[in-house]
Amino acid sequence: MSNAASSRPAPSTDAAPAGEAGGNGLLWVLVAVAVVFALFHPRAPLDYLKLVDWQTVGALAGLLVITQGVERSGMLQATAQRLLGKVTDLRSLALLLTASAALLSALVTNDVSLFLLVPLTRVLATQAHLPLARLVILEALAVNAGSALTPIGNPQNLYLWHRSGDSFLGFMAMMAPTVAVMLFWLLVAVWLLVPRTPITLKPAAEAAPVQPRLLSLAGLLFVAFVIALDQHWLLAGLGLVFGAFLLLYPRVLRGVDWALLAIIALMFVDLRQLAELPAIAAQLKQWPIAEGWRAYLAAIATSQVISNVPAAILLDGPVRDLPALAAGVSVGGFGCVLGSLANLIALRLAALPRGLREFHKISIPFLLVCAATALLLRLG
Numbered sequence: 001m002s003n004a005a006s007s008r009p010a011p012s013t014d015a016a017p018a019g020e021a022g023g024n025g026l027l028w029v030l031v032a033v034a035v036v037f038a039l040f041h042p043r044a045p046l047d048y049l050k051l052v053d054w055q056t057v058g059a060l061a062g063l064l065v066i067t068q069g070v071e072r073s074g075m076l077q078a079t080a081q082r083l084l085g086k087v088t089d090l091r092s093l094a095l096l097l098t099a100s101a102a103l104l105s106a107l108v109t110n111d112v113s114l115f116l117l118v119p120l121t122r123v124l125a126t127q128a129h130l131p132l133a134r135l136v137i138l139e140a141l142a143v144n145a146g147s148a149l150t151p152i153g154n155p156q157n158l159y160l161w162h163r164s165g166d167s168f169l170g171f172m173a174m175m176a177p178t179v180a181v182m183l184f185w186l187l188v189a190v191w192l193l194v195p196r197t198p199i200t201l202k203p204a205a206e207a208a209p210v211q212p213r214l215l216s217l218a219g220l221l222f223v224a225f226v227i228a229l230d231q232h233w234l235l236a237g238l239g240l241v242f243g244a245f246l247l248l249y250p251r252v253l254r255g256v257d258w259a260l261l262a263i264i265a266l267m268f269v270d271l272r273q274l275a276e277l278p279a280i281a282a283q284l285k286q287w288p289i290a291e292g293w294r295a296y297l298a299a300i301a302t303s304q305v306i307s308n309v310p311a312a313i314l315l316d317g318p319v320r321d322l323p324a325l326a327a328g329v330s331v332g333g334f335g336c337v338l339g340s341l342a343n344l345i346a347l348r349l350a351a352l353p354r355g356l357r358e359f360h361k362i363s364i365p366f367l368l369v370c371a372a373t374a375l376l377l378r379l380g
Contacts, residue, residue, distance in 0.1 A: 026337075026344070027266070030269075033266075033270045037269075037273045051269045051272045051273065052265045052269060053268050055234060056341075057265050058235075058237075060260070060261060060345070062229075062241045063111070063112065063225070064256050064257060065241050065245055065252065066115075066218050066221050067119055067349075068252050068253075069214060070119070070215065070218045071119050071123070071255075072214060072251070072252055072255065073210060073211045073214040074209060074211055074215075076119055077127070079120060080123045080127050081127065084127060088198060089197060090197050090199060091190065091191070091194045091196040091197075093124075093135075094138060094194040095190055097117060098186060098190055101114070101117050101139045101142035104143075105144075105154075106147060106150045106153045107152075107153075109152065109153060109154060110143035110144060110147035110153060111143075111341070111345055113143045113146075114139065114345050114349060117139055118136055118346055118350050126202070128199050128200060128202060131194065132350060133354075133355060133359075134193055134358070136349075136352065137358060137363065138189060138193070138194075138362075140346035140363075141186055142186055144182075144334060144340050144342055145179060145330075146183070147342075148182065148333075149175055149176065149179045150172055150175075151168055154340075156308050156326075156330075157175075157330075159312055160312055160316075160325065160326050160329075163322070174326065175330070177374075177378075178327040178377075181373045181374045181377060182330070185366060185369055185370050189366060214249055221240065221241050224237065225237045228240070257348055260348040260349075263344060264341065267341070271306040271310050274305070280314075284314070284315070287318070289315070292321060292324060293324070293378065293379065295319040296374075296375060297371075298328065299312070299319070299327070299329045300328045300332040300335075302315060303333065304332060304336040305336075306338070307341060308330070308333045309329075311332060312329045315329075327378065331367065331370050331371050334364075334366050334370060335363055335364050335368075337359055337363070
């Protein structure tokens with residue numbers, strides 16, 4: 001049917017927090033792992049806090065609150081309505097969303113891209129019959145692929161860029177072949193997984209008018225918060241964001257997925273303790289992973305276990321082949337959900353009840369084809 005529905009009212013913005021819809025199974029797994037480490041490798045309480053990258057957790061906290069403000073303002077609902085009036089089939093919509101995710105992630109980092117696009121995608125799914133899980137998973141793959149192109153696209157690139165001494169464009173040239181492989185397979189995935197069928201709208205829901213003041217506040221706070229992060233004024237930025245919403249729109253804070261922040265903090269606690277195990281360090285010294293395809297595959301495998309950012313830092317010593325390491329941790333963001341922090345953020349923002357299962361059904365085959373193709377490219 002036609003999706004031109006300019007008079008169609010938007011659904012209510014009072015959606016359940018992501019944690020309620022998506023479940024907290026991963027949170028409890030991370031808690032259990034932390035307990036095991038505490039029993040066998042106890043630390044002082046303050047030492048556990050030092051394991052957490054509070055800059056990352058704080059940045060995510062501010063972005064979560066601001067994103068919730070944008071969503072509550074009704075702007076996403078209005079944007080979704082206009083988008084559904086112009087895009088007529090599912091595949092075109094998927095291509096638009098994934099291309100936007102890949103491009104934005106190269107410019108404003110993978111996490112920020114997800115904070116902009118996943119809530120919009122979730123709202124689109126409230127207005128039309130869409131494969132929400134598939135679209136969000138493709139967006140997660142897209143930001144991992146697109147962010148690998150530039151030194152500022154993701155944390156591991158930023159770290160490796162500073163270590164390499166390359167120019168901005170030089171680093172991009174180094175990453176371009178691997179990114180081209182990932183984007184090619186992303187296009188194939190969209191083509192195979194999303195049919196070119198007409199978008200069918202859902203019955204009209206109760207109108208939720210746009211709140212310009214709330215939207216303006218969220219926009220101003222976003223700009224101010226990004227500036228604060230750039231100047232390393234995290235606490236001041238958080239104080240501004242939380243203070244403004246607490247005084248003016250306290251209901252925004254009630255809708256934030258606080259469990260996501262707990263998951264991220266526990267990931268740092270668990271994965272850093274895992275990387276510090278003497279057995280891990282001993283194995284790294286014994287393995288012949290200094291360069292070439294062995295370094296590339298080691299980076300992919302390590303990313304699956306401890307995520308690609310810690311993997312880049314951990315392997316920076318034993319691996320002397322920086323292009324192989326950079327390519328490996330980029331491709332390693334696919335596969336297991338722990339491969340990249342962006343994967344977890346996407347699934348939590350989308351509030352998918354069976355998101356982990358659906359993610360791995362797509363992401364693991366995607367990892368295998370990307371890893372093999374990029375390896376053949378490097379060997380060629």
